[in-house]
Amino acid sequence: MTDKSRVLIFDTTLRDGEQSPGATMTHDEKLEIAQLLDEMGVDIIEAGFPIASEGDFEAVSDIARASKNSVICGLARANYKDIDRCWEAVKHARQPRIHTFIGTSPSHRGITNLDQDQMIERIADTVNHARNLCEDVQWSAMDAIRTERDYLCRVVETAIKAGATTINIPDTVGYTLPQESAEIIAMLLEKVPGADEIIFATHCHNDLGMATANALAAVAAGARQIECTINGLGERAGNTALEEVVMAMKVRRDLMPYQTGIDTTKIMNLSRRVSQVSGFPVQFNKAIVGKNAFLHESGIHQDGVLKNVETFEIMKPADIGITETNIAMGKHSGRAALRSKLQDLGFDMAENQLNDVFVRFKALADRKKEIYDEDLIALMSDSAANTGNDYLQVKWLRVVCGSDGQEAELKMLVDGVEKSATCAGDGPVDACFKAVKAIYPTQAKLKVYQVQAVTQGTDAQATVSVRMEEDGRIVTGSAADTDTILASVKAYVGALNRLRVRSQKTAPDADLKSVSYKL
């Protein structure tokens, strides 16, 4: 890179983010998120871990084929089989990258049973192999922060000599502080021969709440690639949040004179989509993308002394794509208006898809006077979540609940055959879920159940998310409806459809990422 102030954004929502328990995404969802990331200007998209499962391989391959401007990257452990499989998937991209890694800290060397010299050999060999397949090779020293400093210099030098073009220094356990994060990058730049020829990347986790500061401290010390996810999605406390590092560099350009290629006005839309698809709601006071992030105590807006918005606002809602008013449509809006509005929101669709959405839009508009952007997003997300996997379909539901007990009467199609059941339960949701189980017996356990109103007002649609587990597989189902109970049943059935698809694709344990897969 010639421009020393340019910081590359490497998004790993689809790899490290999707790896968090319960955040599993479908093939189509991954493709859609990848397309949005590409359009937003993400430099490198880590699309998955091709050897982990057939599903991961297909997702990375299809994302590579569909890519426009972004580099498409796949993850591989330090062996030929992983690297070859990764190349088979990413090679379809205009700009492919192989990302290979090994744990270099004492406890990780213990796991792989390699001594320091044996590990050096392994790194030289595997990076060289990757480089023979692909010009763009990234190598990561897993748990770099807890690796002996001298040895870290040695492994980095080895990877550079073997042909790595990007060297990533991950804080795998979310353990570092800004000063330490900066010192390590500065040390590597100073001591390692060839360090000025490659790009250093920083990959932080938020276990102590400092991922953003740690990533930016690494950049200040000379790193030029930040690895991050939308909403900070990721295992445990998550990864560095893309929206935080990008906006921090924008707001504090005085102290951080760097540029990214990100169109920040697309941040809010991506945040909403990733939240829906992963089933991870964003908390009200999440930095940048939380509902309250731009909301001041109501007194302020009524306060005559507020002479200047800059007194309290360091960025504008529009900077991240929050528009002033988001009343979108009403019952008289036509197909063309719907198509155009959906395009604004980032949904491009074929004619037959639009037909389906239009029918659902009209049904919603009959029940709800004002249709907001959020309603359309929920509608789209609901339709994406619950089509294509229609082995189980909800046909009809009637529920009685309240002080005198709860009962659900349900009709469902199971592989096209109508079945029905009536069940009592502890609460209307329990009664419904028991009726589903009476029709389609399952051992799956409900782990998380949550409901969020899409907009304000008592007639709002509610989005229901459920997270279910069976044999170590975790899936999320979601659905939106003005009837919370109906949405609950659709979300539950959607999750069962997904579990079924996953159990057909893979043996029970085949898609579990083992401990040595974490960055």
Added chain:
Amino acid sequence: MTDKSRVLIFDTTLRDGEQSPGATMTHDEKLEIAQLLDEMGVDIIEAGFPIASEGDFEAVSDIARASKNSVICGLARANYKDIDRCWEAVKHARQPRIHTFIGTSPSHRGITNLDQDQMIERIADTVNHARNLCEDVQWSAMDAIRTERDYLCRVVETAIKAGATTINIPDTVGYTLPQESAEIIAMLLEKVPGADEIIFATHCHNDLGMATANALAAVAAGARQIECTINGLGERAGNTALEEVVMAMKVRRDLMPYQTGIDTTKIMNLSRRVSQVSGFPVQFNKAIVGKNAFLHESGIHQDGVLKNVETFEIMKPADIGITETNIAMGKHSGRAALRSKLQDLGFDMAENQLNDVFVRFKALADRKKEIYDEDLIALMSDSAANTGNDYLQVKWLRVVCGSDGQEAELKMLVDGVEKSATCAGDGPVDACFKAVKAIYPTQAKLKVYQVQAVTQGTDAQATVSVRMEEDGRIVTGSAADTDTILASVKAYVGALNRLRVRSQKTAPDADLKSVSYKL
């Protein structure tokens, strides 16, 4: 303070946290949270802003009276009336503190129409006045980070000379970076006469995701008081999270050789209570206290290569009070067992309170086989939320919903008189809320509606939170039940009761905090 490694924890959950839109707490909730903070070892509790409203004054006074070990602090603007009112409230504490502030940055000087010299005079005068009332006086330079550095030195020197014992340097807009945060503290310690005689405090906001790192950087530079809130509660993106700074200093004692007085095993319990009371759910991947914070991808636990938990865990769940198993009780558990379990969870109650809770516990145990800690917390929170404000009471509910439409039949007591209504609606929740409105007409608007299952399993209790607004007043209502719809109605009615209490206490705008109240 003689021990240079001791960092004071100043909790402002009840002042800056409670100030966030929608997080309003009742008097009893504030007292309860204050007691828990005191027991956890918080050094200073900022209990409220006594002049803001009669309710704030009473809350600070009662918290002061009940205080054991913590210093109790109240906020006051830079005028005698505020300061006198603050003293009237905090003086009941064993260790009272007056905290007075003024905005020192150019835009804030513009708001108060004071030039630099006039502001110096005002600071000297008001701090001196406070010091004549109270030995422990904290002074804050609001928007310190955006104040000219020379002028910041002048105002700090003035406040010290006038008798301030703690000087707070707030990043009011959440704008700073760790390096800048440290530089300002270091500069003040170096340049301001008398700076070594007082305590510097750091007060950060998380707008760019760096509040934790900024607070710790200030400590590294010499600050010895961190201002923070539980769960990072606060306006916009919130304040520094207490749990993050405390655990970061504990985990990285090698780089941050400081001590606090916090009993970290009480963190998780406080986090849950603050989340319930404020109606702000904690996101899954929130650092330290999120549901996923200690949850690894399930593969890991089954993975033979995991030789050592420290490979991926930098802290243990038990460190913050998450116990291994939390199966609490069943239907055969007696009163003594319930009382003892509730005491473990931080609830002390009188005999008559226990009677009420025991009846509700038995009713729940009849419906739900295993009662977890979370169930008891929900039960307690539900009972705290919905007693005392019983102008409106739900007597009986029957709801029909599903594919063919929704209808709610409701009986309520309004000031002891039974009334009933039957309404159709768009969804069961809408039908119920319309029935409530038919019985008790209100202009209040539903702003937020959310449901979260308390534990796993389809028969779990659900906690419903609603946030409502009327004439600029925002209140939260919450309720728990295995019947989601019944819980929704109880939460809605609870919020209406609170709105009624608030509108009796205050004129429509009297309790709105104006722009100049923010730190």
